[in-house]
Amino acid sequence: MATVITPDPRRWWALTALVASMLTLGFDMTILNVALPTMAGDLGASTGEQQWMADAYVVVFAALMLPAGLLGDRFGRRLMLVTGLGIFLAGSVMGALAPDVPWVVAARAVMGVGGALVMPLALSVLPSLFGPDERSKAIGVMSAASALGMPLGPILGGWLLDHFWWGSVFLVNVPMVGIGVAACLFLLPETRDPASPKVDVTATSLTAAGLGALVYAIIEAPTRGWGDPLVAGFLAGAVVLLAGLVLRERRAKRPMLDMELLRHRGFLVNALTATLVTFVLAGLLFLLPPYLQAVLGHDALGTGLRLLPMMAGLMISARGAQPVVARFGPRAVVSCGLVTLAFAAFLGSRTTADSGYGFTALWLTVTGLGFGFAVVPAMDGALATLPSDRAGSGSGLLMTLRQVGSAIGIALLGSLLASAYRDRLDVTGLSGRAADTAQESVVAAHLVAERTGAPGLTASANSAYVHGMGVVLLVCGVAALAAALLAGAFLPDARRTATDGGDGTPAMAGPDADARQ
Numbered sequence: 001m002a003t004v005i006t007p008d009p010r011r012w013w014a015l016t017a018l019v020a021s022m023l024t025l026g027f028d029m030t031i032l033n034v035a036l037p038t039m040a041g042d043l044g045a046s047t048g049e050q051q052w053m054a055d056a057y058v059v060v061f062a063a064l065m066l067p068a069g070l071l072g073d074r075f076g077r078r079l080m081l082v083t084g085l086g087i088f089l090a091g092s093v094m095g096a097l098a099p100d101v102p103w104v105v106a107a108r109a110v111m112g113v114g115g116a117l118v119m120p121l122a123l124s125v126l127p128s129l130f131g132p133d134e135r136s137k138a139i140g141v142m143s144a145a146s147a148l149g150m151p152l153g154p155i156l157g158g159w160l161l162d163h164f165w166w167g168s169v170f171l172v173n174v175p176m177v178g179i180g181v182a183a184c185l186f187l188l189p190e191t192r193d194p195a196s197p198k199v200d201v202t203a204t205s206l207t208a209a210g211l212g213a214l215v216y217a218i219i220e221a222p223t224r225g226w227g228d229p230l231v232a233g234f235l236a237g238a239v240v241l242l243a244g245l246v247l248r249e250r251r252a253k254r255p256m257l258d259m260e261l262l263r264h265r266g267f268l269v270n271a272l273t274a275t276l277v278t279f280v281l282a283g284l285l286f287l288l289p290p291y292l293q294a295v296l297g298h299d300a301l302g303t304g305l306r307l308l309p310m311m312a313g314l315m316i317s318a319r320g321a322q323p324v325v326a327r328f329g330p331r332a333v334v335s336c337g338l339v340t341l342a343f344a345a346f347l348g349s350r351t352t353a354d355s356g357y358g359f360t361a362l363w364l365t366v367t368g369l370g371f372g373f374a375v376v377p378a379m380d381g382a383l384a385t386l387p388s389d390r391a392g393s394g395s396g397l398l399m400t401l402r403q404v405g406s407a408i409g410i411a412l413l414g415s416l417l418a419s420a421y422r423d424r425l426d427v428t429g430l431s432g433r434a435a436d437t438a439q440e441s442v443v444a445a446h447l448v449a450e451r452t453g454a455p456g457l458t459a460s461a462n463s464a465y466v467h468g469m470g471v472v473l474l475v476c477g478v479a480a481l482a483a484a485l486l487a488g489a490f491l492p493d494a495r496r497t498a499t500d501g502g503d504g505t506p507a508m509a510g511p512d513a514d515a516r517q
Helices: 011-043 049-075 077-096 100-127 131-161 173-187 199-222 229-251 267-296 300-306 308-328 330-348 357-384 388-424 431-438 444-451 457-490
Strands: none
Touching: 011 049, 011 077, 011 100, 011 131, 011 173, 011 229, 011 330, 011 444, 049 077, 049 100, 049 199, 049 267, 049 388, 077 100, 077 431, 131 173, 131 444, 199 229, 199 388, 199 431, 229 300, 229 308, 267 300, 267 357, 267 388, 267 444, 300 308, 300 357, 308 330, 308 357, 330 457, 357 388, 357 457, 388 457, 431 444
């Protein structure tokens, strides 16, 4: 006879602590994107350097999430959450005081270490606190918290940029981290699984080096060319390192990269769907602020405010996903959400330099709706397959895949944008040095136009950037459609029983199997 475990009466208070932690990351997720155009002007950062300021965080984040999940399982998830928030705070202070681009990149990497501890552990606590009937609601609340931080971050960051120096956008994390730490210490119960595998230092190193080499090659390719020996060498090195990681983990008795999870169709398809959606969103958040600031001429605060339609759509769909999934099933909702996202991207690709903000607000709203309806059920479906003794490693793997999607999205789509921008920009009449500077970014082109008075350079830069943005949005639309086909064809049916994993295979075993039945 199945035993029944009484739900923790503090679970909703504990969720408050997790929400506070997620808000901290939610703020940082978009505040830097809004600050990048200002930082590019003040620090003289090229598009490639801006990509590294964004990607340094997500590469480290992705590389360390698997060991972070295991550390939480082994030594206590609350302890590691608080530790992660402290490291995140140290990186934020370092970023605020950074004198140049390399220091900003280093600070973002330190923040990535802290974020890697916070994100998977916040998710891994959910299966131990909430049963299947409440987990979707809890995930929706956490998704809404992240979504809430996304618009508040740019708005607050925009206000700071209008009144203080660019480093002030990092200091907003200080009070947020304080709230998160206090909430975790007083509201969150400690959970752990001492039997979890030990952290594999070699596998962690292979992950970090492989992802770093891949991202470096993608970022440098538009400037050097895909056939450049350095780019080709880094691509080959990335393939060798990541292949070595997979081979090592397949042979390990207790692997850090749990391949068994990837054999479960419910986890695999949901994780891949969430990864492709993150790929699209990361690319959009990278290209939108320069468009709103440089092309449309809004200040930093105005840029944050004009991202609200997308964030509002995301929050509405994240909140409404649970009842819609209950009515129509996750497969239909995820597939429709992805098709909506694809439609928004194709619509956005029709934007011109003269379109104005009204048209942009329309497709941004549709983007947010599609993203929320796709990612919330996909995340819930993936987490639902995890037994409690593998919650940390499983959620770590899930978030690792999403962050890999984010890093590649910023690197690949940012490089595609830079290449299309350079090809379309008219630098006739400029000196070689001025032309090279103008080709680095649309912000740099505007600065060159101000200094040299070059006729037509500003208009050419705006047109070139919008052209590149359109190319990127077309790629995003194709990626979203591919994800919709993947979800529609392979996502497990909504009818999940106690003895079935939803895909015709037995549900994953775990010590809490009786409780979940």
